[in-house]
Amino acid sequence: MSTVIFFIAAIGAITGAIGVIVLQNPFYCVLALVGHLISLAALFLLLRAEFVAAAQVVVYAGAVMVLYVFVVSYVGNDANPVGQSPSRPATLAAFACGIALVAELFIAVLGSGLQAIDSAGAPYVAGFGTPEAIGKLLLTRFLAPFEIASYLLLVAAVGAVTLARRRHGLDEGIEGDPPTISVMDLLRPRPLGTGTMAEAGGRVEVGDQ
Amino acid sequence: MNIGWYLAVSALIFAIGAGGVLVRRNPLVILLCLELMLNAANLALIGFSRMWGNGDGQVFALIVMVVAACEVTVGLGLIVAMHRRRLPIDVDEMRELQG
Numbered sequence: 001m002s003t004v005i006f007f008i009a010a011i012g013a014i015t016g017a018i019g020v021i022v023l024q025n026p027f028y029c030v031l032a033l034v035g036h037l038i039s040l041a042a043l044f045l046l047l048r049a050e051f052v053a054a055a056q057v058v059v060y061a062g063a064v065m066v067l068y069v070f071v072v073s074y075v076g077n078d079a080n081p082v083g084q085s086p087s088r089p090a091t092l093a094a095f096a097c098g099i100a101l102v103a104e105l106f107i108a109v110l111g112s113g114l115q116a117i118d119s120a121g122a123p124y125v126a127g128f129g130t131p132e133a134i135g136k137l138l139l140t141r142f143l144a145p146f147e148i149a150s151y152l153l154l155v156a157a158v159g160a161v162t163l164a165r166r167r168h169g170l171d172e173g174i175e176g177d178p179p180t181i182s183v184m185d186l187l188r189p190r191p192l193g194t195g196t197m198a199e200a201g202g203r204v205e206v207g208d209q
Numbered sequence: 210m211n212i213g214w215y216l217a218v219s220a221l222i223f224a225i226g227a228g229g230v231l232v233r234r235n236p237l238v239i240l241l242c243l244e245l246m247l248n249a250a251n252l253a254l255i256g257f258s259r260m261w262g263n264g265d266g267q268v269f270a271l272i273v274m275v276v277a278a279c280e281v282t283v284g285l286g287l288i289v290a291m292h293r294r295r296l297p298i299d300v301d302e303m304r305e306l307q308g
Contacts, residue, residue, distance in 0.1 A: 006210045010218045017222045017245050021229030026237045033241050036222075040248055043215065047259040049267050052251075052274075059274060064244075064281055071285045072237060075292045091232055098228035105220035109253075110213055114260075117213040122262025133264050134271070142268045149275040156279035160286035166293070 006046055012039030030068045037061040048124060051131045215256040223249035234299050236291075240284045247277045 016036025020029050037060045044053035110117065127133050138146045226245030233239055251270040258266025291298060 017225040049255045094228050094231035098224045101224040109216045116260045121259040156282045160282040163286035164289040
């Protein structure tokens with residue numbers, strides 16, 4: 001039974017992956033990736049990684065893909081087709097690179113001589129891969145990576161807001177000279193009620209007051 | 210199923226993702242292909258975790274998922290910023306680092 005589920009999930013995962021790189025519309029690419037992620041979660045379940053499988057479906061196939069769908073619907077309109085197919089030699093070269101990579105990985109992993117590769121893994125002990133076991137590991141042995149990951153998320157969120165905010169003067173200044181930003185701008189004293197947050201809200205012109 | 214089968218699937222998905230990064234020119238799809246490669250690595254990590262009967266690989270996979278989420282957030286922020294400035298959404302056109 002597990003063999004049948006493995007092959008169904010593996011074929012689903014590989015089909016989804018091929019769909020991501022073959023489909024032309026970015027929206028369909030995102031949908032193919034959702035299918036791929038759900039198939040991969042089934043493979044994780046077969047490997048007894050229950051918590052990771054649940055996190056994969058909830059976080060990846062749920063939250064991250066919703067982010068993608070939002071950006072695709074914001075950026076990719078049909079009037080401006082994005083990502084035309086490249087020239088034929090480039091495609092062939094990429095295909096050859098992919099084949100070479102598969103051969104290299106097969107040789108590296110399957111030819112490594114690890115004896116347990118030909119087995120179904122270590123004997124299963126109850127509780128392996130449950131949220132309890134993962135949580136215990138995260139809060140004891142892997143406390144430092146856990147905390148660093150939370151800081152990384154914070155930095156990424158702040159960075160994304162800084163990158164994607166609406167900058168007054170930058171959008172309109174494209175015809176003329178784009179305003180330059182230097183390090184000294186950070187040190188210059190600002191009047192109260194201005195600054196990057198006010199600019200992000202689009203309320204205050206730069207240098208207005 | 211033997212662990213080797215999972216590793217083979219992982220290698221295939223990784224190569225498909227790498228080929229997609231090389232072929233596609235839309236930065237959104239390149240980000241999706243990076244996700245494919247990260248997920249292939251996750252599958253290999255969880256396969257090895259099962260092989261040793263040890264939860265460390267699953268914790269590693271969770272951390273990789275966090276890093277992937279960060280990468281997606283920053284990458285999509287960059288794409289939105291490119292769209293706001295009416296730059297072409299095409300990696301071949303993005304040759305200059307200065308805005």
